[in-house]
Amino acid sequence: MAKIGIDLGTTNSLAVIYKEGKSERILNSLGSYITPSAVSIDDDGQILIGEAAKDRLISHPDNSASEFKRNMGLRTTVVLAGTSYTPEELSSLILKKIKADCEAYLGEPVEEAIISVPAYFDDNSRRATRIAADLSGLKVERLINEPSAAALAYLNKNGYKDGTYLVIDFGGGTLDVSVVDVFDNIIEILAVSGNNRLGGKDFNEAIVQDFCTKNGLDHEKLSSAEKAVVYRAAERAKIELSEIPMVMMEVPLDKKKYMLTLTNQELISISRPIFEGIRDPVRKAIHDSRKTLEGIDSIILVGGSCKMPTVREFIRQITGLEPVPSVNPDTAIAEGAAIYAAMKNKDLKDVVLTDICPFTLGIAVNNDILKDGSMMMSSIIPRNSTLPSSITKPYNAASNNQVRVKLHVYQGENIHPEKNLYLGSIEMDCPPTRLNSKICDVKMTYDINGILIVDAITTDGNVVTKAFRSNSNVLSSEEIEKMRSKMEASILVSPEDEKYRVLIARAERVYEESFAEQRMLITNFLMVFRANLERRDPIKVKESYKQLSDLLDKLEY
């Protein structure tokens, strides 16, 4: 049974399998290895995933969703065609599609996968990812941190050379920085840092803002369809800037043509905060690893945003190191996840990856510095502890004859627990204890599967254990069950049908982006194509399919 590695990205997802010492990218039903992380509900209630859904973000913004990875673990929902979806459900749809594509490609059932998550994903987001995998019918034993996966992909390609590497994974929605040390085939993640709210999408945002300001448009007043067109144009301009020094952005809005010329220099000046946001995590990761910049041997850039020359130049400037171009920034993470799956299967001997816990885990205690009755965070597992980690700390009674203890478990770096992420609590009785004498030991165990187990041990040996496993504290188990039945009922578009729907979605998107005379042409061709589809005339369908796609190709480029 095949075990695959999946990069479940903010904008794009892909799957890779590692076999016979080589990683192989899995092509989807459209023959591409990248599946955009977008979901759209078609007019007949069927669900479109990937390219078609991405196109429909523009033509049918109300029925389509993307970038839900940013909300993983948050209690948010998106309403698509009258039904509300959680980020977990949307992600599970993507995974379901990938699973189906893999099975078709490999010709065997796929049940197990390693999914990559941003290193900076908090516990809730990780659990949400597991839930999504579970809903899609994939067994996910392990999540791998994206920069660790990228490092694995790089090292596997370059022979596990000893040294210290700085991995910067700057994707569509997240930035992860990690310091990786390799010695004698042991890959040690020393420190991770990042920002799960910073990504290539922010450049698009900056360009859109600039576009609106310069053209005197009010960003807020644009319809969602108009917004989608502008965002797409902004993204295309950003990508084109990687190749050519200056681009012209042309957007048809409300029968008028709006323009913006953009150079890399201008891009830098309008997206200053983004660059500044890159600097901090880099500095923090190096500091946490107890290394200095001089101690870094090479720098590995992954993630789509690292393809931008401005980003590369900025990283080169702040680190003084020339990034190594030997990994494919788009596929490295999925490759790494696949390699990790092989490592777990013992297909790859003598290579060991040790990962770390990216955040501090602790409990809230009385603030005995200020003594003002407020609570403060007492860390038990400090961030960047090697996994698995197990640490016991003793705690004292807060009042005389205390007979009950309530432990609130938090995750985060802030001294004020309320600013950190609340994970849950444990309550227990204990023998009466005098003020300031030991009341219990708290043992926290965080294993390589990202499962946190908290043991509270009273002085008379009574132990209360709580495992913070997949029971999300955002979602109840009934809710998860409900989601499961909903997901089982949802129908993905069949692969044969998909091709046509992709074309229709594309035509509709190009229509939105075009001017009046072109729109006429598109409508005509599209109507012919649709009519042929209805009539189920395979020869005519094929003929009109070609006509329409040729027209779109001509209009787009």
Added chain:
Amino acid sequence: MKEIFWDTLGIPPTTDTKKIRKAYSELVKKHNPEDDEEAFRKINQAYRAAMNFARQISALNINDEQMVITNRREDGSFQIHVKKENELLGAPSPVMTSEEEENPAKEPSLFDFGDIDSSRVKGLTVQEIDEMTGYLSLAPGFPVPDSEKTRRIKKFIDDNDLIKRLSNLVKPEETEEAISNMLEVAKLILDDEDLMGERVLWQFYFFSPRVGSLAKSLEFYSKLEKLTDDARLSVADAYAIAEVCPLHPRVNVNVIKPNLTEGRIDFRTNVTFIYKENKYPAFDELMKDENPEDVKELIEFLQKIRLNLHAMLMPVVHPVKKYALLDALTIFNFILRSPECEKIRQKPILWKLYFQGALIKPMISDHDLHVGLTKAMLDMDLSKDLVKIMKKQIGKETCFIRQKMGNNNSYFITFRDSEIRKDKNGKYVYIPYGQVTPWVQNFVSIAVFVLVLIMAILMGMTLMQKN
């Protein structure tokens, strides 16, 4: 026996991170975090602790061989003895190389040890030499090198009236009082956080006549040990003390309850002094056949200059050769140059103390010492009489009196293992033994040839007789 983190890793204590990582990587491959969480966690904790240990200790340049684990305790704490190596009687190493000739000779100065200079004495830098000999600047007749550190130390010495407190020899009847006085002084130094790790100050302390005359007192040293223990010295401070103490001190690094889960290591250090009896003569023994008048004069002189009397008297070998060597040469320079020594310089008794005393005697055949002495003499114009006195006191060591090139009234001594000359440009020319002067070589080869000839003849004769 309780397992400590070095046992977990299966290696002896080391500061070499490569060794630690190698041990770790081999263990991790056997106990993968995927299969054996518990074992991996333990190995990882030990690894972090060891790396931390190495990071903190490595700055002190302690060899792995010097560290020995002792006193393993139940709570996982242990002690590491840092043994100091005894280089003193080690094999001599050439001090100079052929590069010498390319470098112009330096202006001789009081702090120039006959050009046994800085970089060439094993591992010593100019800074270290300044540091080590700084205490000599406190003796009268020496110019004071002006640095922030010496000013601070001088101020400390003045403020506490240390010169007076340390300069007199201890008479047998006042031993007890002296011990408590000297411990008080040690406490003063240990209480000053800035100066507690100052080598110069400890040299001044240990080599003072008063502390020097307590050298045989086990009571004094065991109490001093206790003081260093209480002072909570950093490893570096303890090492500074151990390095200058003329006994055989060991630095004990106590690892207190290593916090393995966080990889934190707490150290507590103290210095243990080990007293070793040896065969070198004590002052009384050395002087027993001398004229009591002369002896009295010598003692007065030594007290007056407050100089390293202890080092010369103490029947204990200085444990670190480089310090012993520097002491020896500094004193030699001082005696030859200082106006204070004008009178006593001509007395054989001084040279007897110098060459037969416990400082020089153990390394009298040391190559580095020979080179240093010769060079110091080459920088001065010494009369034949003085050189003769010296040669007599050097003892059996093969040495020759030579006339300085181009100066008929100036003499110096060379030793059999090397030939050093100062050429016309003031450069030192150094010829290692074995290629001394051609005539010596010729002489040796002729002698060998003659010997072989005689043997052959003798053998021939015996054969003939038998027949």
